Amino acid sequence: MGTLSASVIKWQPFSLLFCVLSCVVLSDDSSDKAVLLEFKESVSDPSGLLSSWSENSHHCSWSGVTCDKNSKVLSLNITGSGKEQKGNNFNNRGDSVSFSCSDYSLFPFYGFGIRRNCGESNGSLFGSLSPSIGKLSELRILSLPFHRFHGEIPSGIWGLEKLEVLDLENSLLSGTLPVTVSGLKNLRVVNLGFNDISGEIPDWFSSLKQMEMLNLAGTLVNGTVPAFIGRFRGVYLSFAWLGGSLPTDIGEDCRLEHLDLSGNYFVGPIPASLGKCRQLRSLLLYINMFEEGIPPEIGQLQNLEVLDVSRNSLSGPIPVELGSCSSLTVLVLSNMLNPYDNLVVAKGDANYVNDDFNFYQGGIPDVITKLSKLRVLWAPRATLEGNLPSDWGSCDNLEMVNLAQNFFSGKIPVGLTLCQKMRYLDLSSNKRLTGELIEDLAVPCMSFFDVSENSLSGYIPIFFNQGCPDVLTSDSYSFEPFNPTSAYLSYLASKVQAGTSIGSFGRDGGPIVFHNFGANNFSGSVLSMPIAPQRLGKHISYAFHAGENLLGGPFPGNLFENCNGLDAVFVNVSYNRVSKISTTKKEVTIFKEIEVPLTFDIVVQATGNFNASNCIGNGGFGSTYKAEISPGVLVAIKRLAIGRLQGFQQFDAEIKILGRLRHPNLVTLIGYHASETETFLVYNYLPGGNLEKFIQERSTRAADWRVLHKIALDIARALAYLHDECVPRILHRDVKPSNILLDDDYNAYLSDFGLARLLGTSETHATTGVAGTFGYVAPEYAMTCRVSDKADVYSYGVVLLELLSDKKALDPSFFSLRKWFQHRSMVVHALATRTGQGVLHCRFMGWRSPK
Structure with a gap:
């Protein structure tokens, strides 16, 4: 006796279990055997699927045949391969579509719950279905899918009283469904998909109380669908x-x-x-x-x-x-x-x-993007508008989002940074998306990232990345069982690979990573390509598009230094302000070792690609950023304006002099980087802010005279060291409260020392250009453009007045210029004699002595 083949439709709850099949007696029933032999004679069998069917053997032992205890045929189950005799797998025969059982990929979303395993199908039967099949009175299962029959379904089949499964999928059968039937009271499954069956869906289906599955996909049926x-x-x-x-x-x-x-x-x-x-x-x-x-x-x-x-x-x-x-x-x-x-x-x-x-x-409601099991959100060119959803929940499972070619506006939401499994994100061609990209977006791990044709600005960040999923390919979801979710993921993954602008770029059809920042307002330099290190050495081709932006500076030649593990690289930075290729390496020169390594990429990443949110100060030489190099290790990065540099060789020589300076009241210069596209200095970070902030806050809280006295002496010591102990001597030329930093214990440190000379044209003792800040510049220096250490001392005196009076140098409430100088003399006397507590507090702060 044959057994039920694994190729019978196996989707619960449609699996048919016949306990009667477990007790079989090999008695003879010549009528059923004759019917089967007649069927064999009516078909061509070039692959020998029916080779076991012989006159000399019992029909219940034939392949594809299952009998009951009386040798009555219960199941005729033989799955074909769907291939033509000449080996064609996919054919257009008039109005019908035929395909092989192994070509389900042509129909990515077809047959959820009814797809069969085609691994055991080795050939097909050709010819017509024998009408004698209608004589198999005990037949429960007639499953002959993926054969190359012709003609109509014999009318006798429609009269089989006990038939439960009629499965003739993709067998090139024609004709119409009968208007009425005499049998089929127990019919549960009708699978006639991809045949030339025409006509309307007949009403007799409504009388089938056991009916569970109807497949007429890919047929010529017409009319309406009954309720x-x-x-x-x-x-x-x-x-x-x-x-x-x-x-x-x-x-x-x-x-x-x-x-x-x-x-x-x-x-x-x-x-x-x-x-x-x-x-x-x-x-x-x-x-x-x-x-x-x-x-x-x-x-x-x-x-x-x-x-x-x-x-x-x-x-x-x-x-x-x-x-x-x-x-x-x-x-x-x-x-x-x-x-x-x-x-x-x-x-x-x-x-x-x-x-x-x-x-x-309107837009997409937040309650949808918060769905915890959501893996694909696909809605391109759907006239959606407003802001992108702000709440993406925990975003534990979301892998693909396509909201391109809509009318979304505003910023890209921070909530998307939680989507660490994201492989595909397309927000292109919304035109109205603004703001800066968030460095926490998992861009390096995404196989497809496209924000082109928007109004985004700022720098292209050096994105953070942690663990990355595998690169997206057509086989990415092959390990998942076929179900509605995996079918969509597999289909979209294959289309993503084929649909990128470099679809034929990957060698041997290998996977492609595609990142597109083009047609925005991004500025600054191209610092790196955001591809995760995990992608290297995996035969991947990478495309980086950043054309039609406001990017500037020389094209960095070191952009490709980490690309050795890629099969191919495609870079587009056209229609920018990028000039010739720069071959400057991304090195950071270290003057003082700290607890962790300090590299160019680490510095830029720690500042969020010099994101404004990390900026803690702005000055004439550039902006200063707070950077956490590693947990608990903070430094301050002063990013210098490239246009201020007078020559890299001279800069390198003089910055090394500053790097050797060591004094308890000077901010420590830890290291620096200088190139045609980026220059920054690395200082130790001081958490107390600057003296300017300290003075502003003095109006709301009292300060101990000893603290003020200590701050004044600390800065005096720092200036004395620069003027008298350094060789060559160093003139600061911009002493002011914002260049004096404090730690948590109110120790004072002088910053920006030496930068006026480093970034200007001056010499040590004289200059032809005025440096400094209005209000702090000595009058004789401003009039003669000649500077000496006395100009620094003058600026120091102005700082002392601000420290003691809580007034800024340009405050209208300051006294006249003559009285101002009188106060200056008094301050110097008070500090020299250490009698300032009683005099200065009363005079400048409005405090009264208890006496």
Whole structure:
């Protein structure tokens, strides 16, 4: 006796279990054996699928045959390969579409729950189905899919009283479904997909109480869909010729788990009653002409995993009720990709429109992006507008987001930085997205990242990355069992690889990583390409687009220094202000070792690519940024204005002099980097802020005289060291409160020493240009443009007055110039004699002695 083949349709709950098959007696029934031999004679069998069928053996032992204890045939189950005799796998035969069992990839979303394993199919039968099959009175399963038959289904088959499974999928059969039938009372599965079956869906299906699955996908059936299909568990009617409106009561007494109506000509609204199909797992309505909005009642489907309503004519807002679909993993609201591109010619429809006309109003509700199981959100060119959703929940599972070609505005939300599994993010061509990119976005780990054609600004960050998923390929989800979610992920992954602008760029069809920052307002230098180190050495091709921006400076030749592990690299920085290639290496010269390594990339990453949020000060020489090099290790990075440099060789020579300076009241210069595209100094970080801030806060709190006295002496000692102990002597030329830094214990440190000479044209003792800040510059220096150490002492005196009086040098409440100088003399006397506490507090701070 034969056994049930693994190729029988195996999707729970449609598995058919026949306990009667376990007790078989090999008695003879010559009538069933004769029927089977007649069937064998009616077909051609070039692959020998029926080689075991001989006159000399018992028919219940033949391959594909299962009998009961009386040798009556219960099951005839032989799966073909679907291949033509000449080996063709995919053919267009008139109006029909035939394909081999191994070519399911042509139909990425077809047959959720009914796809079979084709691994054991080695050939096909050719010819016609013998009418004598209708004489197998005990037949429960007739499963002959993927053969190359011709002609109609014999009428006797429709009269089999005990038939439960009729599976003739993709066997090139023709004819119409009968208007009435005499048998089939126990029919549970009808799988006639991809045959030339035509006509309308007959009403007798409604009388089948056990009916669970109906597959007429890829056939020529036409007319409308009856409401009773809602009582089945799986309905597959894709790529047929059905049309009209769906019945409003299709969801009444609903048992549906999978409903696929894609690729037809349905019009009118999506029935709200579908919200009653509480067991529905996949709802595929794409490529039709549905109108109006998505029914809010769909939000009642808490078992729904996949919803695809793309390529229709829908409108209205995206209902917030969809946020109640707690099992939703894939939401496709619009789609520029057509899963049926390969079949359009086969269908031969001259009126077929290859486009998406879903034009929604408003944006995407946050409750949808917060769905914890969501893996795909796909809604390109859908006229969505407003801000991008701000709340993306924990974003533990989201892998693909496509919101391109809409009208979103505002900033890219911080919530997207939580999406560490993101492999695909397309926000391109919204035009109105503004602000700066966030360095915490997982861009280095993304296989596809596109923010082109927007209004983004700032620097292109050096993005942080931690653990990366594997690069996205057409095989990325092959390990997952075929289900609605994995089918969409696999299809979109394959289209992403094929659809990039360098689709043929990858060697031997290898994976591609594509990052596009083009057509924005990004500025600054191109510092690095945001590809994760984990991608190197994996035969990956990388494309980096940053054209049509405001990028400047020389093109860094070291951009490619970490690309040895890539198969190919494509870089586009055209239509910028980038000049010739610079070959300067990204080195940081270290004067004082700290606890952790200090490299160019680490510095730039720690400042967020010199993001404004990390800026702690601005001055004439550049901006200063706080940078956490590693947990608990802070430094201050002064980024110098490139235009101030007078020559790199001179800069290197003089900065090394400053790097050797060591004094308890000088800010320590830890290291520096200087190149044509970027120059910065690395100092130790002082948490107490600067003296300017200290003076401002003095108006709201008292300060101990000893603290003021210590600050004054600390700065005096620092200046004395620069003037008298350094060889060559160093003139500061810009002593002011903002260049005096404090630690938590109010120790004072002088910063920016030597930068006036380093970044200007002056010599040590005289200069032809005035450096310094108005209000702190000595009058004789301002008039003669000649500087000496006395000019620094003058500026120091102004700082002392500010420290003691809480007034700024240019404050209108200051006394006249003559009285100002009188106060200056008094301050010097007070400090020299250490009698300042009583005099200065009363005089400048308005304090009264207790006496």
